[in-house]
Amino acid sequence: MTAARTSATSISATPRHLWTRTRGLLLAFALLITAGVALAAMHSNSPHGSLDPRSPDQNGSxxxxxxxxxxxxxxxxxxxxxxxxxxxxxxxxxxxxxxxxxxxxxxxxxxxxxxxxxxxxxxxxxxxxxxxxxxxxxxxxxxxxxxxxxxxxxxxxxxxxxxxxxxxxxxxxxxxxxxxxxxxxxxxxxxxxxxxxxxxxxxxxxxxxxxxxxxxxxxxxxxxxxxxxxxxxxxxxxxxxxxxxxxxxxxxxxxxxxxxxxxxxxxQLALAAVLAAIWRARRLGPLVTEQLPVAIRASEATEGRARLYGKAKARDRAAEALRSATRARLAPLLGMPAAAAHSAELLVPAVSARLPDAGHDPHSLLFGPTPADDAALVRLADELDALEREVRTS
The missing domain is CATH 3.40.50 (Rossmann fold)
Incomplete structure (x- = not known):
């Protein structure tokens, strides 16, 4: 009998990730503590305060x-x-x-x-x-x-x-x-x-x-x-x-x-709070692509993106991603240029000509409306896979 094991996904919290996320706050806290200790040490030699005739400090008397x-x-x-x-x-x-x-x-x-x-x-x-x-x-x-x-x-x-x-x-x-x-x-x-x-x-x-x-x-x-x-x-x-x-x-x-x-x-405290909020706020504007420092397995990237889509309830974006990827793979199989992958007038007739007896509606699968719920989204993914397999084997 094989023991069941739970593998960590790309979005699972690890000690390294926690350290990366919190090291800035920990450093700020350490600097604050150090500054407090330093100020206390500086004033430790003078038990008296300002305008005190017993104090040798610069503001003493x-x-x-x-x-x-x-x-x-x-x-x-x-x-x-x-x-x-x-x-x-x-x-x-x-x-x-x-x-x-x-x-x-x-x-x-x-x-x-x-x-x-x-x-x-x-x-x-x-x-x-x-x-x-x-x-x-x-x-x-x-x-x-x-x-x-x-x-x-x-x-x-x-x-x-x-x-x-x-x-x-x-x-x-x-x-x-x-x-x-x-x-x-x-x-x-x-x-x-x-x-x-x-x-x-x-x-x-x-x-x-x-x-x-x-x-x-x-x-x-x-x-x-x-x-x-x-x-x-x-x-x-x-x-x-x-x-x-x-x-x-x-x-x-x-x-x-x-x-x-x-x-x-x-x-001053209010100004510091505003500056900290601006520093920690999410940047506005278009996303900037950059090369990843490490290689991420395709399964982890797929799972992570799927969870983000699921959390945002973005079935429209998820469905379009599935359809766009399927169309991009079907176009070369049908001998069509890559630009034709996103044209219903060109792609749908070519798919229908290759599969005249198929039980699927190519137009509804490749350019149809947004699925009504998660179950419909799963069915769409299965039907797109089936359509691509049929085109490959025809």
């Missing part, structure tokens, strides 16, 4: 803290609002690096603690979410690029520092007592407002003068020291979503909690 220390100003880093407000006083400068991250309740608490302290509050790039509470009467205008600008004001700190890398958020006031410097299109990017006593608030449109890699450019170091070094103590407040006060009563929208730049990131 350790250099400013060291210069302030040499001038006798102590710097204390805090990450909670309770710590920041507890240290507020007449001999303290409070620097808030991300004022827009504070909830409305936190903003009111901070404003209450600093309003009567006679100290200084420095806000880095505050926008509409925080200005109404922390700097009433001041509005944020569209941002501009950061570049060296002249003071264009009479503030002693600015005039002594001279040109500095300023820009970012611009500010405007409605009859508010304020001094603006470093104008961009007529609006200041550095604004100082005063309250009762000696308390004042400084709005800095961009943090660039505090970065390590830009401190030695223009008058950045001088301006940073004069803004942060007017009191013997500096409280460097780095707001965090992990602060307990951030979840107690303050309500912020989802988009307000997302870091700036999320719109550009979303746009």
């Amino acid at each position: 350790r250099a400013v803290a060291q210069l302030l220390k040499s001038q006798g100003v102590s710097t204390r880093v805090v990450t909670t609002l309770d710590e920041a407000t507890a240290d507020a006083g007449p001999d303290t400068t409070l620097l808030v690096t991300l004022p827009d991250l504070l909830t409305e309740k936190q903003q009111h608490q901070l404003r209450t603690a600093t309003a009567g302290s006679d100290g200084r509050t420095v806000l880095i790039a505050p926008g509409p979410p925080s200005l109404d509470v922390l700097a009433p009467g001041v509005r944020a205008e569209p941002s501009v690029s950061v570049k060296p600008r002249d003071p264009a004001c009479a503030q002693p700190a600015a005039t002594r520092a001279g040109r500095a890398d300023t820009g970012g958020v611009r500010y405007s006031t409605d009859g508010h007592t304020a001094q603006g410097c470093y104008l961009a299109d007529g609006l200041p990017t550095l604004l100082r407002t005063t309250a009762r006593g000696q308390s004042d608030t400084v709005l800095l449109g961009a943090p660039d003068i505090l970065f390590n890699h830009r401190l030695d450019e223009e008058g950045n170091a001088s301006l940073a020291l004069q803004l942060l070094g007017t009191r013997p103590h500096l409280v460097w407040y780095l707001p965090s979503l992990g602060d307990v006060s951030a979840t107690d009563g303050g309500q912020r929208s989802f988009f307000a909690l997302i870091p700036p730049g999320w719109r550009w990131a979303t746009l």
Whole structure:
């Protein structure tokens, strides 16, 4: 007894085919993992982030803290609002690096603690979410690029520092007592407002003068020291979503909690998705023939094409392929040129003359309508084979 065996066809999935189809995705995934590990390794030596006075990175602010220390100003880093407000006083400068991250309740608490302290509050790039509470009467205008600008004001700190890398958020006031410097299109990017006593608030449109890699450019170091070094103590407040006060009563929208730049990131991801879709999409246009890299058995090619026709329910194409091939083989058997194979007026009379007593209708078999179902298509193939055999043997 012969054991039954199932042979693989040309469309059966093999490990080699699977590897060919998926190696591009696997390579992209490996590159993504490698890039993530590399970025993590690059940042592993710096546990702190941007504008952190403990960070030696290019966007850190350790250099400013060291210069302030040499001038006798102590710097204390805090990450909670309770710590920041507890240290507020007449001999303290409070620097808030991300004022827009504070909830409305936190903003009111901070404003209450600093309003009567006679100290200084420095806000880095505050926008509409925080200005109404922390700097009433001041509005944020569209941002501009950061570049060296002249003071264009009479503030002693600015005039002594001279040109500095300023820009970012611009500010405007409605009859508010304020001094603006470093104008961009007529609006200041550095604004100082005063309250009762000696308390004042400084709005800095961009943090660039505090970065390590830009401190030695223009008058950045001088301006940073004069803004942060007017009191013997500096409280460097780095707001965090992990602060307990951030979840107690303050309500912020989802988009307000997302870091700036999320719109550009979303746009870039959408563009990458479109490009990937175009890359993976099927090419439009006529098919281009090319030499096959390997020889494929005729039975496999026939089976593969038959399955494609069956999947597409293309009985018309399958029937025409069968009829066209039969006509092409019959024409030379009947002593006719190849061009006559597709002419019913020439081919059908020749077949009828060769087989006058045949039980087939040559015209219906060779040029007839599309079979109604798969069974009719199979019968057509059998009848075409029978017709060709009869012509060969006649």
